[in-house]
Amino acid sequence: MSTDPAISLRHVSFSFGRTPVLEDVNFELPPRAAACMIGPNGGGKTTLVRLILGLLTPQQGEIRLFGQLPRRSRLRTGYMPQHLHYDAQFPVTVMDIVLMGRLGHSDSNRWFGWYGRADRAAARKALQQVGMEGFGRRPLASLSGGERQRVLIARALCGDPELLVLDEPTSNVDTLVEARLLDILRELNERMTILMVSHDLGFVSHLVESVVCVNRRVIVHPTSEITGTAIEEIYGGSVRAVHHHGQVFAAEQAHE
Numbered sequence: 001m002s003t004d005p006a007i008s009l010r011h012v013s014f015s016f017g018r019t020p021v022l023e024d025v026n027f028e029l030p031p032r033a034a035a036c037m038i039g040p041n042g043g044g045k046t047t048l049v050r051l052i053l054g055l056l057t058p059q060q061g062e063i064r065l066f067g068q069l070p071r072r073s074r075l076r077t078g079y080m081p082q083h084l085h086y087d088a089q090f091p092v093t094v095m096d097i098v099l100m101g102r103l104g105h106s107d108s109n110r111w112f113g114w115y116g117r118a119d120r121a122a123a124r125k126a127l128q129q130v131g132m133e134g135f136g137r138r139p140l141a142s143l144s145g146g147e148r149q150r151v152l153i154a155r156a157l158c159g160d161p162e163l164l165v166l167d168e169p170t171s172n173v174d175t176l177v178e179a180r181l182l183d184i185l186r187e188l189n190e191r192m193t194i195l196m197v198s199h200d201l202g203f204v205s206h207l208v209e210s211v212v213c214v215n216r217r218v219i220v221h222p223t224s225e226i227t228g229t230a231i232e233e234i235y236g237g238s239v240r241a242v243h244h245h246g247q248v249f250a251a252e253q254a255h256e
Contacts, residue, residue, distance in 0.1 A: 004067035006193035012061035039214035078156030082167040088141040095136035098123040101158030126154040146177030
């Protein structure tokens with residue numbers, strides 16, 4: 001396990017044409033940290049995730065994952081997108097999806113889709129980690145929304161990453177599924193760094209230690225500092241904040 005920061009951004013700026021999206025971003029996450037990224041729509045969260053994943057290159061500043069450029073750390077990074085776009089009529093199985101997480105790893109024939117024993121063993125282990133063992137042969141289209149979320153996490157875990165990036169992991173799932181996902185992420189956080197993009201502060205507040213607030217600029221707060229006032233400042237407009245046993249749950253009003 002690397003002793004370098006899992007994620008390090010120094011003076012990172014990015015624009016689309018003449019439109020600035022992120023300005024002078026600086027933050028670090030140490031190994032095995034858990035953090036949540038929040039902010040208004042259009043504030044730069046998606047762009048920041050793409051920069052961290054190496055899908056975009058900053059115009060200014062530098063990004064390092066475990067002391068390396070993001071493109072050199074891709075095999076150490078697992079990513080779960082918010083949505084999985086697929087043709088429900090296409091006969092893809094759960095195992096087919098999870099094995100995609102092995103691309104670039106181990107076996108010599110991996111680029112041709114010929115997965116070996118090590119790949120399939122890793123996929124079965126990943127499914128077991130998310131409570132989906134025995135689902136490998138099930139058609140993806142037959143699963144519920146929460147089950148598909150867990151399959152996407154399994155795909156991200158299949159390459160045995162040190163950094164797990166999740167985009168809205170609780171979108172379109174009920175509270176029982178949220179509780180199961182929270183348990184899974186707690187276990188995973190014992191051995192890997194987790195960065196989540198989420199609007200559900202009530203969910204992530206039980207797991208994360210810090211909140212990465214993104215609205216063109218980035219400020220990192222400990223979770224203890226996230227109050228209704230702080231959230232209003234982040235979103236730049238009025239919000240509703242309801243306190244439940246000391247936790248803050250916020251509903252964005254002006255920035256849907």
